[in-house]
Amino acid sequence: MPDKTVEKVEALPGDTASTAGVIVTDAGPAPEKARSLWSDAWHDLRRNPLFLISAVLIVFLLVMSLWPGLFTSASPRDADLAKHYLGKPNWSHFFAPDWLGYDVQGRSIYARVVYGARASITVGVGVTVAVTVLGTVIGMIAGYFGGWTDTLLSRLTDIFLGIPFLLGALVVLNSFDDRTVWVVIMALAFLGWTQIARVARGAVITIKQADYVVAAKALGASTSRILFRHILPNALAPIIVVATIALGGYIAAEATLSFLGVGLGDTAVSWGGDVARGREQLRIAPHTLIIPSVMVSITVLSFLMFGDAVRNALDPKLR
Amino acid sequence: MTIIDETAESPSADGSQGAGRPLLEVRDLHVEFRTRDGVAKAVNGVNYSVAAGETLAVLGESGSGKSVTAQAIMGILDMPPGRIPKGEILFRGQDMLTMSAEERRKIRGNKIAMIFQDALSSLNPVLSVGYQLGEMFRVHQGMSKKDAKAKAIELMDRVKIPAAKERVGDYPHQFSGGMRQRIMIAMALALEPDLIIADEPTTALDVTVQAQVMDLLAELQREYNMGLILITHDLGVVADVADKIAVMYAGRIVETAPVHELYKRPAHPYTKGLLESIPRLDQKGQDLYAIKGLPPNLTRIPSGCAFNPRCPQAQDICRTDIPPLHPVTERDGGELTGRGSACHFWKETIHG
Amino acid sequence: MAELGKKDESMDATPNVTEVETVDAATEEAAVAALDAPVERGEPILQVRNLVKHFPLTQGILFKRQVGAVKAVDGISFDLYQGETLGIVGESGCGKSTVAKLLMMLEKATAGEIFYKGQDITKLSGRALKAVRRNIQMVFQDPYTSLNPRMTVGDIIGETFEIHPEVAPKGDRRRKVQDLLDVVGLNPEYINRYPHQFSGGQRQRIGIARGLALNPEIIVCDEPVSALDVSVQAQVINLMEKLQNEFNLSYLFIAHDLSIVRHISDRVGVMYLGKMAEIGTDTEIYDHPTHPYTQALLSAVPVPDPESREGRERIILTGDVPSPANPPSGCRFRTRCWKAEDKCAQEVPLLAVPERFKGVDTPAAHESACHFAEEKDVVHAA
Structure with a gap:
């Protein structure tokens, strides 16, 4: 065979490919450095006002839940019955204990709002982490191995999906006397992993057919290498999207359960519990109900907005 | 810029269908897309025309703007991110870009139809x-x-x-x-319809079926005396059915020619390179000629002639001046109907 | 082009290593007669015998029962010689990609053997299989899906060394990856992109570099250039030819583009509905085809040359390829063949040198699975 010469391809990163006439610039102008898909997503996120607003709010809430002492010197449990029913907010005393008034037992509502963040955020983040891990593992096993394993796990998912989330949580939590944050997290995670499992299973089934997975198999890669180096990193984007959007829902669920009296115990400081107690004073002191409710709404909204922004960045096709 | 079809004079607006009068005429069309990395200039001043009963093949690689031009004609461009900053698309003398959406809708489907790859x-x-x-x-x-x-x-x-x-x-x-x-x-x-735009109509098909479908298309076109714009990257498919060919590169037409002429004597180094880089079926070739480099990034099209970084004949002028579509003539100046080449050195390319 | 390898056994015999010497006298005589050049290159490196892959069609959700099978590959035999390129052509659904998957051990064969250096690799597992994988690598069709989008180029190529650590010591790997990038014509500084x-x-070059990393002997190329632009195809083809010479590779080149297959291949096999219709050197197949399907396929190829086009005869087949789940009896091509007779519906034609060409010194004397094989030149203008 005659010797062929091969021209070396010049340094021309970023050229364009078009599929069926739609122009896709698949590489940027002269990217001097490596640009991973994650860094591309981050590049998009930083320019999204939705993301910036929600991120600021979330950081604020996180700081509040980690170091509530930074925001108020009052304790949420100090009850001064002398202030009982003196509970009108004092809007000019910014950040003072009486800023938002007092509740029926004479406790500073401001302090309770600040300290209540911890319960909500812990439950929200805790449940999300738990369902993500649980759901991803189950979904990945079902999707990758297929066959009987898949049939079994998918039916199990369907069964759990058939349980109404709040009703199920109500029943489960009712059987616990001492409902700590961890009990609530476990109960919600126990019922909530199905959505992530389904998303993970779907993603894994698509990805395991990709040529790069086939290529890894052809090289003789082990199952764990294929799962953790090739499939998981590519399945992560849709999972993260679903998880961030679900986070808001778990915070709302915790508040709802606390409101119904089966969430955190009566001694815990939580927005849901305060909403429940505030309901009794709706006529005389509506702010005892409204203020914690607004906090729940703001938190849930921030996480939903955050999830939306993340989805737009990670999966532009969904837009 | 020169209009490809020599017979394409300014068409009358009455829609009468004289022989050789273009059915569709694209004039100085520009299309650009806003992308994450800047503005991608997909079409940069395209001119072509099709008459009734005529087949124009638009040949180009991915990113050459051949499909985007067709989408602009059909009015199915995604806008935004797409934008048509300049140009005219005349159907029977009427500019479709200035028509109301309702008028356009009537032409689309009724008068102009499209066939897709998939x-x-x-x-x-x-x-x-x-x-x-x-x-x-x-x-x-x-x-x-x-x-x-x-x-x-x-x-x-x-x-x-x-x-x-x-x-x-x-x-x-x-x-x-x-x-x-x-x-x-x-x-x-x-x-x-009066005009059919076929975008890679046989690319997804097997060769034995490809031939059936192309034959059918050609037969129906004759029967109905339709204009046909055939968009493809396959030099073989074009050779079979087209009357005239427009070769596109980086959003411009770089060469136009009647089908036989193009294959016999290409007048643009890009066309020449493409033809030489295809292996032959009827003989075992020696070395395969390969055009060096890659098609350009549409957000950063090279200055001057867009093909200059890949062109074996590039001179300084190619890096600074955009070559217009020169009419191509015989060595003795004899006219070659319908031929044009957007190369500063077309004479050297065609006449060696 | 040099004629490759002597046929020293009939394809439908069930061979094993020790029987490779068994000679079907008539076949050998004919095959030898067809070859006028001495054997230049070595022994067969890969021998495929009666390879079968049926994909079961099942019904039911929980309890699946088989209701039929897609006969993707249905008894294929061929040899791949050291240092040659064997092209496999055929239309979609003919089973050519399944052959690639079977050779790569990505699918389990329903029946048949694949001998690599005398060992049946379909029976291997564990470490022995891993060792074989090192020597048989693959280049994929779609450069957009065959590279993990979340890994850098360095990691994609370097992963081969993580899986087969004996090939390159740890400290040496980065340099090796950069060498490979250089070999395939990419800037070694792109390693972190x-x-x-x-x-x-460029991506296809990365895919080729990955295929080369372990110094394999065989590379299975499944439509390696069909997703690329015309002007880039030639670059990649030239690169593959250069690498073949440099590293003494054997290629199994699967494609539907007959012109490219002719250019790169020493021998060519034509597949139709899971069977090999015809196999021979490139000249035998392209200039002296004897199977009607090959003739139809070649005549249908659009040639970028209107002049030669007009002088050529075109055979336009009617209808579509039948479903591989329910292939026609006898000869599978008979439903679209203009020569079909009753015999074609009843008897499966075997892949062998046709009776009439046996012992005749003509390029038409090559293996063709047709009862009525006759030579017909369809690619040259009359």
Whole structure:
């Protein structure tokens, strides 16, 4: 065979490919450095006002839940019955204990709002982490191995999906006397992993057919290498999207359960519990109900907005 | 810029169809897209025209702007991110870009139809093909359901689908790739348009089926005296059916020629390189010539001639001056009808 | 082009290593007669015998029962010689990609054997299989999906060394990856970039570098250039030819583009509906085809030359390829063949040198699975 010469391809990163006439610039102008898909997503996120607003709010809430002492010197449990029913907010005393008034037992509502963040955020983040891990593992096993394993796990998912989330949580939590944050997290995670499992299973089934997975198999890669180096990193984007959007829902669920009296115990400081107690004073002191409710709404909204922004960045096709 | 078709003078607006008068004329069309990395200039001043009964092949690689031009003609560009900053698309002398959406809609489908590469995704999977074919008549011509079905069967016969009567109720997935492409052609033909734009109509098909479909398309075109714009990257398919060819590169037409001329004597280094880089079927070739480098990034098209970084003959002028489409002549100055080359050194390229 | 390898056994015999010497006298005589050049290159490196792959069609959700089978590959035999390129052509659904998957051990064969250096690799597992994988590598069709988008180029190529650590010591790997990038014509400084920062042609070069990393002997190429732009195809083809010479590779080149297959291949096999219709050297197949399917296929290829086009005969086949789940009896091509007779529906034609060409010194004397094989030149203008 005659010797062929091969021209070396010049340094021309970023050229364009078009599929069926739609122009896709698949590489940027002269990217001097490596640009991973994650860094591309981050590049998009930083320019999204939705993301910036929600991120600021979330950081604020996180700081509040980690170091509530930074925001108020009052304790949420100090009850001064002398202030009982003196509970009108004092809007000019910014950040003072009486800023938002007092509740029926004479406790500073401001302090309770600040300290209540911890319960909500812990439950929200805790449940999300738990369902993500649980759901991803189950979904990945079902999707990758297929066959009987898949049939079994998918039916199990369907069964759990058939349980109404709040009703199920109500029943489960009712059987616990001492409902700590961890009990609530476990109960919600126990019922909530199905959505992530389904998303993970779907993603894994698509990805395991990709040529790069086939290529890894052809090289003789082990199952764990294929799962953790090739499939998981590519399945992560849709999972993260679903998880961030679900986070808001778990915070709302915790508040709802606390409101119904089966969430955190009566001694815990939580927005849901305060909403429940505030309901009794709706006529005389509506702010005892409204203020914690607004906090729940703001938190849930921030996480939903955050999830939306993340989805737009990670999966532009969904837009 | 020069207009490709020598006969393409300013067309009259009365829509009369004189011999050789262009049915469709694209003038100095520009299309750009906003992307994450800047503005991608997909089409940069394209001129071409098609007359009734004529086949124009638009040849180019991915990113050459050949499909985007067609989408602009059909009015199916995604805008935004797409934008048409400049240009005219004259259909029977009327500029479609300045028409109202309603007027445009009437032309689309009725007068100009399009055939896509992927027939399966262009057909609705939950409706029978008979229903989808009949829909054209029900919606555009207000036919009754029964008449529309009869028309659908007639069309399926026309595109040579065996047992049309029995298969009229079948769904797209029940047909093979070649048959689906025939159904696409039938849909395009339904309202007897004046012009058909076929975007890679046989690329997804096997060679033995490709030949059947191209033959059918050519036959129907003759029968209805339609204009046909055939968009493709396949130099072989073009050689079979086209009358004239426009070669596109980086959003511009770099060469135009009647089909035989182009293959015999290319007048642009890009066309020449393409022809030399295809292995032959009828003899074992020696070295395969390869055009060096890569097609340009549309957000950063090279200055001067866009092909200059890959061109073996590039001089300084190629890096600074954009070559216009020069009319190509014989060595002695004799006229070569319909030939043009956007190369500063077209004389050297064609006459060696 | 040098004629390759002598046929020293009939394809339908069930061979094993020790029987390779068994000679079907008539076949050998004919085959030898067809060859006028001495054997230049070595022994067969890969021998495929009666390879079968049926994909079961099942019904039911929980309890699946088989209701039929897609006969993707239905008894294929061929040899791949050291240092040659064997092209496999055929239309979609003919089973050529399944052959690639079977050779790569990505699918389990329903029946048949694949001998690599005398060992049946379909029976191997564990470490022995891993060792074989090192020597048989693959280049994929779609450069956009065959590279993990979340790994850098360095990681994609370097992963081969993580899986087969004996090939390159740890400290040496980065340099080896950069060498490979250089070999395939990419800038070694691109090692930390991600696949989406490259164009299709460049990505295919990365895929080739990955295939080369373990110094394999055989590379199975499944439509390696069909997703690339015309002007880039030639670059990649030239690169593959250069690498073949440099590293003494054997290629199994699967493609539907007959012109490219002719250019790169020493021998060519034509597949139709899971069977080999015809196999021979490139001259035998392209200039002296004897199977009607090969003739139809060649005549249908659009040639970028209107002049030669007009002088050529065109055979336009009617109908489509039948479903591999329910192939025609006898000869599978008979439903679209203009020569079909009753015999074709009843008897499966075997892949062998046709009776009438046996012992005749003509390029038409090569293996063709047709009862009525006759020579017909369809690619040259009359």
